[in-house]
Amino acid sequence: MRRTILGRTTGIALASMLLALSACSGGEQPSMPPPEVEVVTIKPQAIDNVIELPGRVQAIRTAEVRARVNGIVERRLFEEGTDVRAGQPLFQIDPRELRASLNASLATLARNQATAANAQQDVDRYKGLIADQAISKQEYDAAVARQRTAQADVALAKAQVESARLNLGYATVTAPISGRAGRAQVTEGALVSASGGTLFTTIEQLSPIYVNFSQSSSDLIAIRRDAQAGRLDIPYDANRVEVDLVLEDGSPYGLAGHIDFLDMSIDESTGTAALRAEFPNPGRVLLPGQFVRARIKAGVRPDGILVPQTAVKVAEQGASVMVVGDKDMVAVREVKLGDLRGSQWVIREGLKPGDRVIVNGLQKVKPGIPVRIAGAPKAAAKPAAPAN
Missing domain, CATH: 1.10.287.470 (Helix hairpin bin)
Known part of the structure; x- marks a missing residue:
């Protein structure tokens, strides 16, 4: 009986001691501060409306040198792959x-x-x-x-x-135009025919040079709609629309060209309109058949929006950014991207002036949590509960 009373007395003492220690610990634990992020506030600005389209290079003039009489080729009079001038002898047929x-x-x-x-x-x-x-x-x-x-x-x-x-x-086959002569298609001793139009070689003029590309009819409609609504300023001289090129390796072509042809009909099979630009090609960097990307400067957007590349997340579903909304809460905003300008994306849709986009500290945040904006005054710390 005595042991039972002693056990109860010891348990009550131990419980009282734990309560005292808990009171001396200062009450509830302080909460973690919100993560700090850096933001940019969206401000509209005038930016060039650039449309990027794939294209192919084409010689500005191409001449196929063909036989105009029957006969046997005696000799070739030019070096393959070299420049020839108009009227220069290329082949000699037995006369x-x-x-x-x-x-x-x-x-x-x-x-x-x-x-x-x-x-x-x-x-x-x-x-x-x-x-x-x-x-x-x-x-x-x-x-x-x-x-x-x-x-x-x-x-x-x-x-x-x-x-x-x-x-x-x-019988003396001459070059019809000046340009770069290609490979000879006949050799000495070959029988050529006027009725069959035997091909001797091909001559191409490479400077200036053309780039052919096409634009979808929906994009053309969107450009007209934006121009009528005042969201896009189109220059009056539409025949001198400037075009830049990006080569296959991603490097820019240093010389600008201009649109010199726009087809006023839509191809039924592709739903696109054909366009052509003319470029200077003094160094013959551009060659016929080469793949390039044309960047067309189709007017100016007076209320354009640019966002740093680091703020944009690009996935298979599309692009998105993190914004700081009311009460400094984080939210995801889906955006439609335009072209990349250096280290900044052009935003077509999804953002408006005054939005605060997170550009630094994205790894520390997720949607629905509060954040503290770097440079903003810190909130006063919550005082700890007094000890009993």
Whole structure:
């Protein structure tokens, strides 16, 4: 009985001691302060409206050098892959058969001219005889007809001579334009055909040079809508819209071009409108068939929004940013991105002036928690409960 009373007395004493220690510990534990973040406040500004589209480079002029007469190629007169000038000889076709044809035409012309001269003499002589009624009118008319036939034969022979002379000239194949000559498609000894249009080589002019690309009809409608609503200022001279290029390796092409063609119809199969830009190409950095990205400066957005790249999270579902809302609570805001300007994204939709976007400290926050903005005055610390 005594042991039971002692046990109860010891338990009561131990409980009293724990309560005393708890009272001396200062009451409830202080809460953790909100994480600190850095923000930027959205302010609209005038920015260029840049549209980025894929494109292909095309030579400004391309000429296919083809055979205009039949014959055997004797030799090539140029170096493949070098610049040639208009009129420069490129190939030589065996001219002997063509020269013989020209000589035959010249002989025919000489014979017809002699016949025509004799017919003219007959007409001149018959004029006096018919006046004296020494010959009949029928004989005179026959002489005039022979004269006219002879003159027609002379004209025909002259045309044949001209044709034969042209064909002989075509035996020396020349460059129709100045530019860079490609690989030769025929070798010495090859038989070429005028009717088949045998290809000798191709010449391309590379400076200036074209870039072809296309824009969807929905984008064109959006541009017109924004321009009518005042959200986009389009320059008056729409024919001089400036275009920049980004090469395949991501480096910028240093020289700007301009739009020189816009198709006013939409391709039914692709739903796009064809555009073409012209660029200077003095160093021949741009080559036909090369893939590039065209950045078209289609006006200016007076109320554009830029956000640092570090503030934007890009995922498969889209892009988003963290904003500080009412009572300094964090919220997720989905945004529609434009192009990247250096270290800043252009925001098309999702943000408005005055929004506070978190740019530093994102790893410490999540939606629905309060934060403290760096540089803002700190709130007074909550006093601890007095000890009992």
